[in-house]
Amino acid sequence: MTVFPYDQFAKDYLKELLSPLGEVETSRSIASEVREIDVWFAPAAQVTWTTELGLLGRLATRAAIFEPFRNAIDLGNIRSCMGKLFDVFAFLERQARRNNTRVEETELPHLWIISPTASESLLSGFGATLDLDNWGSGVYFLHPHLKTGIVVIHQLPPTPETLWLRILGKGRVQQQAIDDLAKIPENDPLRIVVLELLSNLKTILEVNQNLAPEEQDLIMRLSPLYEKRLAEATQQGIEQGIEQGLERGIERGIERGIEQGIERGIERGVRQGQRIFVENLLRAKFGDLDEELTAIIEPLLALPAADSTALLLNLSRAELLARFN
Known part of the structure; x- marks a missing residue:
């Protein structure tokens, strides 16, 4: 898979x-050299761990x-991530000295490296160990003072608690997670958010001409969910339109108002569903509107x-703007 689409999806996914x-911040610059943290998280003061996010919530x-990471981590990946962590430690300590304060160990962030797979030799080389009694399989910890953990997604048990991390997996593990996501009630807020992000990822991948077999499989797996989500959005728009139309119709007169209100409501609902689709496609391809x-x-x-769909998928930003301006 192309690095950028997955990288942006993973950042947006964890942020949402x-x-x-x-507080969540993505692509945060650190240190004197240009390096970025993928996702920086600072817990809110009044929020405790929620079971809704399962294992991700515990992290x-x-x-x-x-x-x-989309692909299996290597020696350099882990060293680079730990380098970012130590840069953060140094920054916080410098900031504390300027303010004549002291950084407590509990205030220092913990690094979580998330990888689809990791070799046993790589993990043992960093002294990574499991804590099966408290964390189960797939969650490795380096020595305590390093404040680093490695989540090996393909080793996580396929349970509801690990679902939100398995979505970031690869191949059959990710496909199983998507199937599990589809079984969640349609009105679940997390399901709605994640489906929206996956739909954006699917749209971006479809724009690319040279898709790997794994990417094609992912698109096929997402297509039924995407179509269902679009139908839900359209239906929601129709229902809202009918409701608004009925309200206005009653105000203008029972008989005439209801007839015209329903017609306008259906039209507005269909248009609202189409607008949601176009906006999501623009965001997926070009970012914020x-x-x-x-x-x-x-x-x-x-x-x-x-x-309109063909234009959105095939034209660049400049070509779209030129066409309509």
Whole structure:
């Protein structure tokens, strides 16, 4: 898989899931050289561990640095992540000296390296050990003063507690996690958020011409969920439109108002569902919607759905703006 789409998906994914528990910052620059932490997490003062996130929630009970990897980590990956961690330690200590204070060990963040797999020789070389009684399989700890843990996703048991980490796995492990996600009730807030992020990832992958077999399998696995989510959004828009139309219809007159309100409500609901689809596609491909991208949403909606989707998938930002401006 192309590095950037997965890297951005993993950052957005962890940010969305951890935000209710505290402050989350992605791509945070550190030290004198240009290096970035993938995900920086600081727990909120009044939030305790929640069972909703299972194992991921346990990892977020204290200040933490999350470094997710798409492919199996190697020696250099671990050293690079630990280098970032030590840079953070040095920064916090310098800051404390300037303020005539002291950094407590409990205030220092813990590094969590998340990898689909890891070789036994690599783990043993860093002295990584399991704590099966308290953490189960797949969660390794380095020596305490290093404040580093390695989560090997393919070793995690396929349970509801590990689901939100297994989503970041690879191959059959990720596919099983997606199947497990589909079994969660449709109104579950976490399910809705994760499906939205996976839909964006699917859209980005489909734009690429040279897809690896693994990427094609992932798209096929996500397609039914994506179509179902789009249908849900459209239906929700229709229901909201009908409800609003009925309310206005009653105000203008029972008989005439209901008839016109339902018609307008259905039209508005369908359009709202289409707008959600176009906005999500623009965000997935170009990031946050700025004024220029927002300005072309209405012209896109004026086109047949097939035509607007083709333009969004095949044209660059510059080409889209030029076409509609």
